[in-house]
Amino acid sequence: GENVEQHPSTLSVQEGDSAVIKCTYSDSASNYFPWYKQELGKRPQLIIDIRSNVGEKKDQRIAVTLNKTAKHFSLHITETQPEDSAVYFCAASIDMGRRALTFGSGTRLQVQP
Amino acid sequence: DSGVTQTPKHLITATGQRVTLRCSPRSGDLSVYWYQQSLDQGLQFLIQYYNGEERAKGNILERFSAQQFPDLHSELNLSSLELGDSALYFCASSVHLNTGELFFGEGSRLTVL
Numbered sequence: 001g002e003n004v005e006q007h008p009s010t011l012s013v014q015e016g017d018s019a020v021i022k023c024t025y026s027d028s029a030s031n032y033f034p035w036y037k038q039e040l041g042k043r044p045q046l047i048i049d050i051r052s053n054v055g056e057k058k059d060q061r062i063a064v065t066l067n068k069t070a071k072h073f074s075l076h077i078t079e080t081q082p083e084d085s086a087v088y089f090c091a092a093s094i095d096m097g098r099r100a101l102t103f104g105s106g107t108r109l110q111v112q113p
Numbered sequence: 114d115s116g117v118t119q120t121p122k123h124l125i126t127a128t129g130q131r132v133t134l135r136c137s138p139r140s141g142d143l144s145v146y147w148y149q150q151s152l153d154q155g156l157q158f159l160i161q162y163y164n165g166e167e168r169a170k171g172n173i174l175e176r177f178s179a180q181q182f183p184d185l186h187s188e189l190n191l192s193s194l195e196l197g198d199s200a201l202y203f204c205a206s207s208v209h210l211n212t213g214e215l216f217f218g219e220g221s222r223l224t225v226l
Contacts, residue, residue, distance in 0.1 A: 006155075032212060034214070034215075036215075042219075043115060043203065043217040043218060043219050043220060044156065044203070044215075044217050045115075045217070046214045046215065049214075089155060089156060093212075095212045096209065096210055096212050099169055100146050100158050100161045100168075100169050100171070101146075101158065101215065102158060103148075103155050103156040103157075103158070104155060105154070105155040106154075106155045106156075
């Protein structure tokens with residue numbers, strides 16, 4: 001099955017700085033890579049996703065990059081704000097395949113005001 | 114509000130007991146997924162159903178079972194409970210199979226004493 005590794009496990013940045021979270025996956029057949037944000041005591045929510053036919057996707061202050069050759073994808077958050085503080089999970093799956101999303105272990109991001 | 118309803122929100126029980134967690138997916142969603150989140154842990158995939166049929170299994174213990182009913186609601190049954198089963202159990206739903214956004218419920222927090 002798929003194995004998704006996520007780093008770092010915790011990340012502390014100053015408000016206004018950028019944050020980068022990195023993930024690697026093991027199954028070269030994986031082609032769908034979403035990122036979920038989980039605020040304290042709340043449910044995970046999708047913030048951005050990317051499919052393997054593109055290398056980068058942006059949505060305002062967040063962006064995701066994908067390197068299929070290295071089986072590596074990253075989440076970039078620019079101009080961080082205190083409300084960005086949460087646990088972020090990367091995940092991988094085969095679109096329409098017989099395997100559900102495999103999540104990484106999560107990164108706890110703390111944005112210091 | 115994601116549209117996914119999970120009951121109960123909190124459950125406290127003793128070792129050796131059996132509990133049932135219930136999930137109602139978003140209207141129109143055919144796929145239901147169950148994930149387990151232990152303290153400070155990631156989201157571990159348990160099992161997935163699509164339109165009433167089991168489609169994928171993760172690291173689900175033999176003591177655990179699930180089903181999806183004709184009205185598309187799902188139940189996760191946990192038996193012979195152990196202390197280590199204490200966790201937050203999330204149900205999620207999506208329109209299609211293993212593609213697009215997963216909509217998570219608020220979770221059922223199980224405490225085994």
